[in-house]
Amino acid sequence: MQALAVALTLVAMIVATIFLTVAKVWWFAPLASNWGSLDTLIVITFAVTGLALVGVNLFIAYSVYYHRAQKGRKAVFFVDNPRLEWGLIAATTVGIVVLLGPGLYYYAQLIRPPQNHMVVEVLTQQWLWSYRYPGKDGILGPASIKRFTPANQFGLDPQAPASQDDIPVLGGPLALPVGQPVLLRMRSNDVLHSFYVPEFRVKWDVVPGMVTELWFTPTKTGEFQVICAELCGVGHYSMVGKVVVMEPDAFQKWLSERPTVAQIFSLQVRH
Structure with missing residues (x-):
């Protein structure tokens, strides 16, 4: 029961986080300049980090419940899993590129004022x-x-x-x-x-x-x-x-x- 309670708590936290984000309880002040592109960048960041948050916590909830202690069950130890490790490296790399690419693009605009300034x-x-x-x-x-x-x-x-x-x-x-x-x-x-x-x-x-x-x-x-x-x-x-x-x-x-x-x-x- 304890494992189920922990798993359900994690799922509830994820649902609450998604609700608060979609409901825009904390959101930007009304835009009054040309930098609406920064809003887009922040939304992209929310999406990437939000997917990571949901994925990691659902995995933890699944692991806590599925691998809970049971009578007669023994833990299995393995040294490494190259396929899993390379998969995690690839996913992390994609996430960093998605976050860093637009950021560098908007930063380049932010430091180059137009001629008529x-x-x-x-x-x-x-x-x-x-x-x-x-x-x-x-x-x-x-x-x-x-x-x-x-x-x-x-x-x-x-x-x-x-x-x-x-x-x-x-x-x-x-x-x-x-x-x-x-x-x-x-x-x-x-x-x-x-x-x-x-x-x-x-x-x-x-x-x-x-x-x-x-x-x-x-x-x-x-x-x-x-x-x-x-x-x-x-x-x-x-x-x-x-x-x-x-x-x-x-x-x-x-x-x-x-x-x-x-x-x-x-x-x-x-x-």
């Missing part, structure tokens, strides 16, 4: 999201952690010509025009962080000492939450920001109302 710098620090937009020249000026001060958290060189018209937005929000491919160039002032917007299907680490890049195209206007998906200290839970996707004209108006680096540093000098 706009660039926005993302600056992270405990526990704040900040952004910098290029000005009319379309070029972000040089920045270095060595120039960091409380008044110059981006570490900018205000004398550099390319920096003069840059538009820093300390503490956000990250404003973006709908339908425009955006390349985020991300760097950290302190520890490891991770940029994550569930509706955009994008999550990318921001690593101290290097610049990491990520691109996407917002497809819906509205406000979305950006969160840090990497434990970054005691205030990690509060590192929440906002992404505002708006119509292109509204975005240009918003951007034109922000002070440039030249204006900000000129005001600091006056005071």
Whole structure:
């Protein structure tokens, strides 16, 4: 009876797992970018790992019940089974290829932005999201952690010509025009962080000492939450920001109302 109870418990677990998956009790937030292909990749992963889960647990349930202890039955020992072993190797190989192939294909797309993209710098620090937009020249000026001060958290060189018209937005929000491919160039002032917007299907680490890049195209206007998906200290839970996707004209108006680096540093000098 114990063996039957264990086998039935495993079968019940499998049925419950399949039900919860099909019912989509835990599912993705509504898509708001071009990365719906990542949903497809995750579904493929669910299918492959789900088949493995069902197969392994049904085999265990069968083995527990069929090979249960019985009076007069003796266990049979065999050293190996080459046919079984090669079969398992082949099945595992197919599963890895099915998982890895699409993943590499989508990753190659994720790191190759289109030609007509706009660039926005993302600056992270405990526990704040900040952004910098290029000005009319379309070029972000040089920045270095060595120039960091409380008044110059981006570490900018205000004398550099390319920096003069840059538009820093300390503490956000990250404003973006709908339908425009955006390349985020991300760097950290302190520890490891991770940029994550569930509706955009994008999550990318921001690593101290290097610049990491990520691109996407917002497809819906509205406000979305950006969160840090990497434990970054005691205030990690509060590192929440906002992404505002708006119509292109509204975005240009918003951007034109922000002070440039030249204006900000000129005001600091006056005071």
